[in-house]
Amino acid sequence: MKQIKIDPITRLEGHGKIDIFLNDDGEVENTYFQIPELRGFEQFCVGRPVEELPRITTRICGVCPEAHHMASVKACDAVFHVTPPPTAKKLRQLLYNVFFAGDHTTHFYALGGPDFIVGPTAPASERNILGVIKKVGLEVGGKVIEMRKRTQSVLKILGGKQTHQVTALPGGMSKGITLEEAKLIEEHCKWFVEFGKFTIQAFNDIVLKNQEYVDLILSDAFSHRTYYMGLVDENNKVNFYDGKVRVVDPDGKEFVKYSPSEYLENIAEEVEPWTYLKFPFLKKVGWKGLVDGKESGVYRATPLSRLNASDGMPTPLAQAEYEKMYSTLGGKPVHATLATHWARVIELLSAAEMALDLVRDPEITGTNFRTIPTETPTEGVGIVEAPRGTLTHHYTTDAKGMVTKVNLIVGTTNNYAPISMSINKAARGLIKKGKEVTEGTLNMIEMAFRAYDPCFGCATHSIPGRRPFILRIRDKEGNILEEINRC
């Protein structure tokens, strides 16, 4: 059997590798997507004071530290049975929505976007941010940088540091904001809303007006019928920061809605010996392996999932786009993996709108942003939506608040099974007997992966315009049968 290796996976956060096995007919026998590392946060957080975890767990990911900071502090609030004052909650939500808008920007323009904006079969040299700029104009690159600059500056005010925030602690926030700071942030948020509208327009013009792309989005090679998960508020509207976890089945019907403390009744993780990452699945359905369908416990937690699992967006402009997306793609739920990019830009706009509302709330400059915990700490679960999926932090402590147990189910982890399936399906659909395995083929396989936004996007300018890649196909003895060199 021939073995194709892609190592390492690039243009994402974290490490990964793909092995593709071809049978003697040159068709895909199987694929394996392996995660080659484990750092051990769940174990080395044991023995730490629980209030330190919002500052330690941010180091799980330096691209979305905000997500861990918030999930962690919510777990800490639950551990201490303390309720932060309204100002603190609003500050946290403001921080969170600003972060969301910035993070989705980076992914859409620099990571996943180029595949869409420039096109999956476009020359390799154009499938990057430079190609994006050529397509939509030179302004765009500067606008993306400015968006990041603005969001990072707001995060520094609210979080203390741009990366690895420090201000959230059990019972509230360590600092509030002044009237001047609120006014400054408001100006930024207005800009974010305009940028969100601009991004939606760009998506309309480039993707939706191109029937070929719409066909691609709806194609079977990039589609899975799975369960969908996302946080919703009391009206079942999408909420990134708080609420209950709602799961709908592949037909779109509500399957379960659980509060954070009930997560263990709903989610379990399967271990495979050939990878360091575990596969979460819906306990009440059961693990049937890497397969689609109502009988399989595989679920997806992505921007698309959040929209599928909800009854709408909490803000007006985003809601209009939500309705447009579903009417264009034939109703709910949408199973097309590539539609995640669309859902992502809708969320970008929604986060910007939410941030603007929050910063205009008079309570945001309140001086009471801490409740000192008084109860004996025990155990708690905190859940937020990370940009790439539902994030769960579960802590148990002793009576002094020293951590005795930690369990984490992290955003992209939710999607490990679906990503593996997407790679498999795309590879099978694209690598056929007699058909040459080209770099376009490889990129299409990568697209299946990239739609899930594994945590990172960047390099707004430093992509050299080509994707150097050497692919060697070896036989069982290790002799090279074929080499594709795109350096």
Next chain:
Amino acid sequence: MAKPKLALYWAASCGGCEIAVLDIHEKILDVANAFDIVFWPVALDFKYEDVRAMEDKSIDLCLFNGSIRNSENLEIAHLLRAKSKVLVAFGSCALEGGIPGLANLTTKEAIWNYVYKESPSTVTKNGGTFPQTHTMMPEGAIEIPEMWETVKALDQVVDVEYYVPGCPPQPERIWAVMEHIISGKPLPPKGSILGATDKTCCDECPRERKEKKLKKFFRPYEIQPDPNECLLDQGIVCMGPATRSGCDALCTKANMPCRGCYGPPPNVVDQGAKMVSALSSVIDAQDPQEIESILDQIADPMGTFYRFSLAHSILRRVEKL
């Protein structure tokens, strides 16, 4: 004339150092203009094969972040050392082990036992399934790297020319280093710390400091400190006295205590030992029993004083018993 070649790589890292580089915003254009970026897995599609094919010492500058946690991290550290003229340990993990270094407070066995067996959400079959480096699947063999027992910093496995501390290094400092390199000005002697200054974090902190006589310690969630007074004066353990300056004291300005991410101050080998020394100087007690009861109020000294620097401390790790 060909542009100098730049590589950026992440070992056991979180990606925060990559984000910090991007946070120089439009100045990234100057970097892209000045350098030919030949390897940057987070952003570009160069693979390990491409690096292996490069000539030795053909990469002019390599910024290596992340600690050495497994065999892949080690292999690439050696590979990039061979291919690079100047190798920089970039960020706290590469410099001193960083947060992943906290794994040296426990053991690989304990980590695996929890993650793959004991964790409440994990399905355990046959007494526990654990990762293996080589697995024979029906189609063929697939591999994953081996996880080492002990986390190491970069200079504990290869020779390193420079160090840039911070978790992450602050963007303004990163730009100052890049600007210096781009300008062609001579670099300080090998082994120097770049992107930081030579005092302690206290030097950059605007809070008012008085003579310290501490009889009581508080955990950060227990009190709301005065925003203008030194946090340590108020009884909150703050790593400022045992941490190198360069970060602009962002955490204390946000009313949270320093946790030491810029590493030990100049001429200090062991950040934890230095903090023990510093705190002992200011605890106001002479009676052994009173001293013990005050020390009892300092939560988790190991995980606090060595939060970022355990792998690079004198003893490096907790002994396996």
Next chain:
Amino acid sequence: MAFEPKIIGFLCNWCSYTGADLAGVSRIKSAPNVRVIRTMCSGRVDPAFVLKAFQLGADGVIVMGCHLGDCHYQEGNYKTIRRIPFLKRLVKDFGIDPRRLRLEWVSASEGDRFAAIVNEMTEEIRNLGPLKLYAHNDIQQPVAHH
């Protein structure tokens, strides 16, 4: 061959070093296992010295100073009385038996006390056995940056 403990002793110049000297001059028998390093004050003993001693192969470390109230520099040993017990907690957390680190006050006239402590500690460490540390095997030693 029987295990001979290697013990590093940090002795303050004014009291304990003189006390050790007195033990010698008085021909009081004491175990030869303590290698003495003289510091001006017990307060000079940086916790890093202790950890370094363990890393370099010491099976035990003892810090000796003047009795409280007698410090030649007034307050030096008050810092020691907090520093060494604090360090002992970390030494224990590192997995080193805390009996391997000791703090004692020995005055200039207490030659016999010095000898008794040395003998007692040597026996205790002999019973605990040689100290084996991960840091012993490691090639690269940490270097301070300037």
